[in-house]
Amino acid sequence: RKEVEQDPGPFNVPEGATVAFNCTYSNSASQSFFWYRQDCRKEPKLLMSVYSSGNEDGRFTAQLNRASQYISLLIRDSKLSDSATYLCVVNVPLTGGFKTIFGAGTRLFVKA
């Protein structure tokens, strides 16, 4: 079983649609959680951190359920510019540091 699993995608949605990304992680010791966005042939860019209380940034809402070891990202009113790969990221503590584990990513295509 992969340490971080995401929907395989791709997702093809029209502009204005609401799209949800799901992610599960296997290590219950995981401490911090993030969503990154990666455009084609570019580096990952931080989209948002994910907190247990849930957090929202404009059209983006992230949720964390520690009991279920589940993370989600909701994009409302999707734009053409939201087309990218969305990466679920988990930090697992190590002695003196941490290990960052990425999911394989879910590709999103938003079409006009």
Place this chain on the structure above:
Amino acid sequence: DAGVTQSPTHLIKTRGQHVTLRCSPISGHKSVSWYQQVLGQGPQFIFQYYEKEERGRGNFPDRFSARQFPNYSSELNVNALLLGDSALYLCASSLELLSGQGVETQYFGPGTRLLVL
């Protein structure tokens, strides 16, 4: 402020050669991590360094090594290159290693594309 920088941007090597990739973190960031990303996959964790010490290592062979310098910049070395080492190598920096306070959030450089022929 400058973000994370990496050099070179692209590199072509042949099997058996070695390569050195370089990374400069965001000013004030003390931790640097290295990742390998092959096409269609998420980045895979290679190393984490903090204050010049290795603090984490992923499942990569001993051909991969790294170090961090007093100015917090870092090098990733790969010896005896294989075709399968062809990938995008990403460096990320974070302010600190403390978890849960935001200071561990990582910011990525543009990467080095390595092609092994």
